[in-house]
Amino acid sequence: MVRRPPNLLILAVVFLVALAATITFGYRASQHARRLRLENEPIRAWMSVPFIAHTHHVPPEILYQAIGVEPHPHDRRPLRAIARAQNRPAAAVIRDLENALARAGHTHPAPPAGKGP
């Protein structure tokens, strides 16, 4: 049996690792691409109310009402700024918005494939 030098073995192992990483990340990318059609966006503290209304396809007034804020036509404040102004944690504002979306029938509905936007 021909004995391979250690450098060659290391090269072969690193090559296989790179190949495995290519397959893993490629598979994960395809899974995320599937989610594009199936799930609504989770609400984050960096989002503004009009942005959340846009991503969930609801009128912003519903969301403003849920958190007790006067609707603003050009409101760019992120939720964390609104929460700070209301002197409460951003998680509480997010919870109120999620409840409002649930009442409006927009709780991550996961539409069947082929019927998405």
Add this chain to the structure above:
Amino acid sequence: MREWVLAALSQYGSPALFAVMMVASIGVPLPVTLLLIVTGSLISLGVMNLWWAIGVAIAGSVLGDQIGYAIGRWGGTALVSRFGAARGASGRLAKAEAQMRRWGGLGVFFSRWLVSPLGPWFNFASGIAEYPWARFVFWDVAGEVVDTAICLGLGYVFSDRVQALDAALGDFTWAAVALLAAVWLGWKLWKALRSH
């Protein structure tokens, strides 16, 4: 950091976009892909202007890339020649510089968008190898235009799915980096096996 960067974009718009793109291009790990996707979404909402956002994003990135190149050229060269010479690596350095001059343009172009995690490293390497500045600027601007167009365009089209899109693009980029590494390692392996 991610929340802070996106909150700044949401609240301040273009100045935040410019600052984050510039700092990230120097090498600070910031979520620039998500930032550009969200910018595309904000454009579709009518909150930001399309052409202004494109200009600001490209200007910030290119400025950051120039800073990275300058650091490599005036800081990195001195460092490499001092420690490289001490370790007797001048031959390998000369070879690396020759390779950079030959393939540097394509490297700079593709590291702006296809294998973007390598972008800041290519900036430093281009500076260290003294890759001609005018050519660096040409490939840099071309790559940043492609990157900005892809991310803003996807953000505009999938404006209500920005987080899932960012996750998909992130994994796609790492898959591209891993594939590039696999091709290069496979070639080295094949050459080594043939020589035995």
